[in-house]
Amino acid sequence: QVQMIQSGPEVKKPGASVKVSCKVSGGTLSDLSMNWVRQSPGKGLEWMGGFDPENGGSFYAQKFRGRITMTEDTSTDTAYMELRSLSSDDTATYFCSTVRAPLRGDSYFDNWGQGTLVTVSS
Amino acid sequence: DIQMTQSPSTLSASIGDRVTITCRASQSIGDWLAWYQQKPGTAPKLLVYKSSVLESGVPSRFRGSGSGTEFTLTILSLQPDDFGTYYCQQYEGYPWTFGQGTKVEVK
Numbered sequence: 584q585v586q587m588i589q590s591g592p593e594v595k596k597p598g599a600s601v602k603v604s605c606k607v608s609g610g611t612l613s614d615l616s617m618n619w620v621r622q623s624p625g626k627g628l629e630w631m632g633g634f635d636p637e638n639g640g641s642f643y644a645q646k647f648r649g650r651i652t653m654t655e656d657t658s659t660d661t662a663y664m665e666l667r668s669l670s671s672d673d674t675a676t677y678f679c680s681t682v683r684a685p686l687r688g689d690s691y692f693d694n695w696g697q698g699t700l701v702t703v704s705s
Numbered sequence: 706d707i708q709m710t711q712s713p714s715t716l717s718a719s720i721g722d723r724v725t726i727t728c729r730a731s732q733s734i735g736d737w738l739a740w741y742q743q744k745p746g747t748a749p750k751l752l753v754y755k756s757s758v759l760e761s762g763v764p765s766r767f768r769g770s771g772s773g774t775e776f777t778l779t780i781l782s783l784q785p786d787d788f789g790t791y792y793c794q795q796y797e798g799y800p801w802t803f804g805q806g807t808k809v810e811v812k
Contacts, residue, residue, distance in 0.1 A: 628749070628792055628803040644800040678748055690796035691739035693760070695748035 585610035587679050587696035594702045600667040603699045605679030612660040616682040619653060619664045620692065623675035631664070631677075636686050669703045676700050707731055707795050711804035717812040724780040726807045728793035733773045737797040740769055740778045743806075744789040752791075753778065783809075 590604040607615065618633025632643035632653055641653040650667040662679055677699045680692040708731035718724050728738065736756035741749035751760045753769035756776060766781040780787055788811060793804040 627805045628794075630801040630803075642799070646800075680748075683754075688737065688796070689754065690737075690801060691751060691754045691794060692741070692749070693751050695750075698748055 585615070585681065585694050587681075587694065589677075589679060589696040589699045592700040592702070594704065595669050597670055597703060597705055599669050599703075600665060601669060601701050602663055602665040603677050603679075603701070605662045605664075605696050607660040607662070610660075611657075612655055612662060613657045616685050617653075617655065617662045618680050618682050618692065620678045620680050621675040622678065622698075623672075625672075626675075633682060666701075669701075671703050673701065674703045706800055707734060707798060707802050709793055709795055709802050709804040711791075711793060711807050713807060714805070715808045715810060717810050718783050719812045720783055720785060722783045722812075724783050724787075724809060726778045726791055726793075726809075728771075728776045728778070728804050730774045730776075730795055730797075734795045734797035736772045737795060738769075738771070738776050739794045739796065740767075741792045741794065742787075742789050743792065749792060780809075 586608045588606045593601050595601050616634050619631040622628050631647050635642035643651050652665045654663045679696040681694040683689040683693045710729045712727045738756045740753040742752050743749040752763050752767055756771055757769045768779045770777050788809055790806045790808045792806050
C-alpha cells in the first residue's frame, strides 16, 4: 500500500516562496504519476499540475504556470512542489496525490498525502 | 475549463435515508467522472471512478451513475460513517476540475 507523507505547515509572507515535500513509502516514486491539488475555503479543490507520463515531464494548470515548479528526487522517492510569488489567495492546504493510470485515461486521484497547510500573511 | 456544479450544497439526512447528490458538467465529459468523500482535517478519499465503478473496499451502498453532462452519487442507506463532504471531479480534459462539494449532515 503506497503512502505519502508531506512536510509540515508553513507560514510565509506575501511575495515569498514555499516548497512542500511528499515522501513516498510502500512504492517507488518513478512508478507513480504524482500530482498536486490544493484546497482553500474560497475555491475548493484545485488541481495544480503533475507528472505527464506522455512526455516525461511536469504539466501545470494554466493559472499556476510561471510560478510553480514540481520536481522529483527518485533516489529518496520524494516529490516537491515549489510555489513562488505567494499572495493571501495562496493560503490553502496542499495535497500530493497520485493519478492511477493517466496513459489509459484513468486520471483520477487514488492516493493522497495528509496535506500541508500553507498560510500567507504579512 | 470544464465547470462542475454540484447540488445541493448541503444536505441534511438521517441514518437509513437514501441520499442523492447531483453533479453537472458544463460540457460533455463522457463517463470520465470520479467521486470523493472527505472528512474534516483529512484528505479526500476516492469512492467511484469512470462514473459508476466502485473503488476497491468502498461499501456497495454507494452507487454512481450518469454520462455526458449529468451524474449522480447515491447512498442507498446512509450510515454514521457516511457524513462528510462529497466532491465530483472530471478528468475528460485539462485542467482536471472539481465540483464545489456537497456537505452531508445529520438531520
